[in-house]
Every structure is written in C-alpha cells, then in structure tokens.
Amino acid sequence: MGSTIYIAASGAEARLRQLELVANNLANANTDGYKADRSTFQTFFEGALAGPDGSTTEGAAGGVYVSASDAGFDHSAGPIRRTGGALDVAIAGDGYFVVETRQGERYSRAGSFSVNNEGQLVAASGDPVLGAGGPIDISGADARILGNGDVVENDVVVGSLRVVEFEDEDSLIKQGNGLFASKGGAEPDDVEGPALIQGSVEASNVQPTAELANLVVLQRAFEASLQAMQRDDEATQRLIQEISQ
Numbered sequence: 001m002g003s004t005i006y007i008a009a010s011g012a013e014a015r016l017r018q019l020e021l022v023a024n025n026l027a028n029a030n031t032d033g034y035k036a037d038r039s040t041f042q043t044f045f046e047g048a049l050a051g052p053d054g055s056t057t058e059g060a061a062g063g064v065y066v067s068a069s070d071a072g073f074d075h076s077a078g079p080i081r082r083t084g085g086a087l088d089v090a091i092a093g094d095g096y097f098v099v100e101t102r103q104g105e106r107y108s109r110a111g112s113f114s115v116n117n118e119g120q121l122v123a124a125s126g127d128p129v130l131g132a133g134g135p136i137d138i139s140g141a142d143a144r145i146l147g148n149g150d151v152v153e154n155d156v157v158v159g160s161l162r163v164v165e166f167e168d169e170d171s172l173i174k175q176g177n178g179l180f181a182s183k184g185g186a187e188p189d190d191v192e193g194p195a196l197i198q199g200s201v202e203a204s205n206v207q208p209t210a211e212l213a214n215l216v217v218l219q220r221a222f223e224a225s226l227q228a229m230q231r232d233d234e235a236t237q238r239l240i241q242e243i244s245q
Contacts, residue, residue: 033110
C-alpha cells in the first residue's frame with residue numbers, strides 16, 4: 001500500500017467538510033440575516049506534512065494531498081423580504097445592528113425584533129438590541145421603527161437603533177443565532193443616519209439552486225475518493241496474496 005490511499009483519504013475528508021458546510025447553508029436558506037459559509041480546496045505536498053512532534057517531515061515523497069479550510073462567509077446582502085411588522089427593519093447597504101450578549105457586544109443583519117417580558121427591544125436570539133444610549137425600553141405595544149432607526153412609541157422617540165460598520169468585514173466571525181463577533185481587536189464605526197427599510201427583514205443570502213448543484217458535485221467527488229481508496233486496498237490485498245503464495 002503506497003501513498004495513494006492516503007491522498008484519496010485526504011480528498012474524501014476535504015469533500016466531507018465541504019459537504020457539511022453546504023448542508024448547513026441549505027438548512028439556513030430561510031434564516032433571516034444568515035450568511036452562507038464558504039471553504040477553499042487546497043493542495044499541499046507530503047514534504048510539508050508535520051510529524052507527530054510537530055516538526056516538518058524531511059525527505060518525504062512528493063505526493064500531493066488536499067484539504068478544505070474555512071474561507072469565512074459570504075458578506076453579500078440577502079434579498080429584502082417584506083413583512084409589514086412594526087418592529088421589523090432591514091439595513092439598506094452596509095452595516096450591522098448591535099446586540100448585547102453575556103459575552104459582550106455582537107452584531108447582526110437580522111432585523112426581526114420583538115419586545116421581551118422586561119420591556120426591552122430584543123433580537124431573535126433574545127438578546128437586547130442596543131441603541132445609542134444602550135438597551136431600548138418599550139412600555140407598550142404601540143411601537144414602531146422608522147427608516148432612520150428611531151424607535152417611536154405613541155409618537156414619542158424612545159430610542160434610536162445603533163448601526164455600525166467595519167472597515168474590514170473579514171474581521172467578523174460567526175457566533176451562532178445570527179450573531180457575529182469581531183476578532184483581532186477590530187472596532188466598528190458608528191453609522192450616522194443609517195438607511196433602513198421599515199416593515200422588512202433581510203433574508204438569507206443562500207442561493208438554494210446553486211448550493212444544491214454544489215452538493216451533487218461534492219457528493220460525486222467524495223464517492224470518487226472512496227472508490228480510489230477501495231481500488232488501492234484491493235490492489236494491496238492482491239499483492240499480499242501473491243507474495244504469500
């Protein structure tokens with residue numbers, strides 16, 4: 001048994017990882033504010049593999065292996081879906097809503113908000129949505145969000161949504177529940193006079209047709225890797241039988 005089976009196994013593992021990402025994208029095709037995950041398919045030489053102690057293997061053969069690594073997520077905006085909800089709002093262009101969690105500030109594109117039992121405006125995750133002065137308190141049911149981000153109750157402005165943007169959106173990582181966190185100490189800038197769309201939410205940017213086509217291609221590639229492993233194993237078995245005779 002040579003290195004062929006290991007190369008095929010690395011291909012199968014990489015395709016399996018990509019299949020998981022595509023399946024997760026499809027599962028969130030109807031999740032407001034969801035951003036599709038992406039991965040890259042990379043090749044590397046056996047000589048660059050690390051040994052058990054973490055050191056680079058010296059003098060290894062030139063077999064080409066592959067791997068799938070996370071490439072972040074697709075930052076493009078999803079389509080705007082009209083809901084008519086008084087507390088639903090979508091960001092027109094760049095920017096993120098700010099949400100207060102136990103781990104600190106997090107960011108979201110999902111603008112389907114509601115009021116919790118404590119009278120606070122909250123995101124779908126249940127975390128308070130932040131305004132310029134912190135969480136926004138709403139005492140009654142007669143409240144709505146205007147296109148400039150103001151939260152109005154009984155014709156009185158009770159708060160204004162805080163919308164921020166990042167110079168480099170690659171500094172954001174997913175946290176689940178439609179929330180993103182900044183990494184590497186990246187700080188957002190507040191958007192002055194944000195442009196919002198009332199009574200609407202931003203839908204997922206997943207394109208189901210493209211993802212389904214990608215799913216079929218990845219499944220076939222995964223099966224091809226398994227077949228290559230099987231053929232290599234059968235060849236090894238025949239060689240052992242010939243030697244033992």
